[in-house]
Amino acid sequence: MLAQIITSFVATTGFVILFNAPKNSLIKCGFVGMVGWVIYYWLVQKGNDPVPSSFVASFFIAFLSHLFARKYKMPVIIFIVGGIIPLVPGGLAYHAMRQFVINDYNMGIQLATKVMLIAGAIAMGIVFSEVFNQSYKNLKQRLSKIEE
Amino acid sequence: MDNQLQSKNNNLIGELCLYAGKIMLESGAETYRVEDTMVRIANSYGICNSESYVTPTAIIFSLDGEFKTGSKLKRINKRTTDLNKIAAVNHLSREISQGHISVEVAFQRLREIEATKSAYPYWLQVVAASIASACFVIMFQGTFKDFFPALLAGGVGYFCFLLIDRITKVRFFSEFVASFIIGVTAFYSVYKGFGVDADKIIIGSVMPLVPGVLITNAIRDLMAGHLIAGITKGMEAFLTAFAIGSGVAVIFFFL
Numbered sequence: 001m002l003a004q005i006i007t008s009f010v011a012t013t014g015f016v017i018l019f020n021a022p023k024n025s026l027i028k029c030g031f032v033g034m035v036g037w038v039i040y041y042w043l044v045q046k047g048n049d050p051v052p053s054s055f056v057a058s059f060f061i062a063f064l065s066h067l068f069a070r071k072y073k074m075p076v077i078i079f080i081v082g083g084i085i086p087l088v089p090g091g092l093a094y095h096a097m098r099q100f101v102i103n104d105y106n107m108g109i110q111l112a113t114k115v116m117l118i119a120g121a122i123a124m125g126i127v128f129s130e131v132f133n134q135s136y137k138n139l140k141q142r143l144s145k146i147e148e
Numbered sequence: 149m150d151n152q153l154q155s156k157n158n159n160l161i162g163e164l165c166l167y168a169g170k171i172m173l174e175s176g177a178e179t180y181r182v183e184d185t186m187v188r189i190a191n192s193y194g195i196c197n198s199e200s201y202v203t204p205t206a207i208i209f210s211l212d213g214e215f216k217t218g219s220k221l222k223r224i225n226k227r228t229t230d231l232n233k234i235a236a237v238n239h240l241s242r243e244i245s246q247g248h249i250s251v252e253v254a255f256q257r258l259r260e261i262e263a264t265k266s267a268y269p270y271w272l273q274v275v276a277a278s279i280a281s282a283c284f285v286i287m288f289q290g291t292f293k294d295f296f297p298a299l300l301a302g303g304v305g306y307f308c309f310l311l312i313d314r315i316t317k318v319r320f321f322s323e324f325v326a327s328f329i330i331g332v333t334a335f336y337s338v339y340k341g342f343g344v345d346a347d348k349i350i351i352g353s354v355m356p357l358v359p360g361v362l363i364t365n366a367i368r369d370l371m372a373g374h375l376i377a378g379i380t381k382g383m384e385a386f387l388t389a390f391a392i393g394s395g396v397a398v399i400f401f402f403l
Contacts, residue, residue: 018356086287094396
């Protein structure tokens with residue numbers, strides 16, 4: 001587990017360097033990626049399917065990203081992009097492509113479908129978190145109006 | 149005379165919004181953020197009726213109201229991921245909406261933002277890619293013996309990608325060659341007894357090339373109702389994945 005924590009932090013930080021993230025956001029991006037990966041890894045270790053695990057992890061990634069974005073006044077995409085990198089089913093996509101190449105189309109399509117499902121779950125997690133965030137903001141505004 | 153001045157001014161504001169949108173889109177910002185930023189800049193200069201339509205390859209923007217300027221179109225040719233520029237334009241639009249900046253100054257600032265190069269030199273990007281690749285091997289349940297082969301393959305692969313991308317400007321081709329070289333490095337290191345599992349090494353090393361963000365952004369755009377942007381991005385992601393897959397696949401023909 002310790003190896004997972006360290007490598008996910010380093011990998012995310014390395015990745016956002018490729019995306020030319022602002023220098024003062026590197027550590028924060030790495031932290032977001034680490035939290036997301038630890039949640040995902042823990043859920044999968046508990047015997048959950050990767051699809052719902054990706055959903056939960058990306059939900060928390062987006063939640064944390066919104067917190068950071070508000071706190072440090074940066075666009076939220078900086079943190080989200082870094083955070084979801086470890087979750088992206090790159091390995092699975094590679095396996096799917098490999099099955100196609102060795103003429104095992106059935107397995108290839110199965111794996112490709114799984115890739116689509118996981119990518120969809122990640123996107124859904126982000127969107128849900130945004131909706132959650134938006135309604136929280138609205139609620140807060142309404143409450144402050146009532147108090148006045 | 150005043151009307152003429154006003155309409156000229158509106159024209160300039162339209163250009164400014166388009167310019168900001170162009171930089172953001174070329175840096176890989178989300179569709180809704182680009183639209184939102186452009187409309188917000190127009191609003192803060194006092195033009196309330198503006199419409200924007202953004203796809204990954206073109207922006208259409210029009211200013212309505214008393215002094216119409218007609219719609220404007222901007223073609224987007226290159227698309228990369230540059231979070232620094234997104235943050236910079238976002239910051240600028242925030243300053244504009246606070247009302248401190250004139251149109252001319254904003255133009256100047258945008259030109260500066262567009263001209264900035266990556267904050268990280270090429271060697272640092274290659275090092276970052278190779279370390280990230282090696283870490284991915286561990287994350288995908290690889291053994292520590294595969295750590296160093298992935299470090300090598302990831303670094304070499306990303307270096308080739310940057311090099312070929314600069315020479316040919318055809319992204320598909322550079323991704324293809326880079327993933328081919330990654331595959332060769334991985335199989336060679338296993339052949340020499342340096343690494344254990346070629347699959348794991350390849351998966352870790354191609355991660356810097358994989359269009360994961362593009363796939364996710366495509367689905368997000370689809371969910372948000374930007375159907376054309378979503379489908380176009382999805383297609384681009386598919387092309388990239390195909391380039392990487394076929395680059396590695398070529399090796400299997402020789403094995």
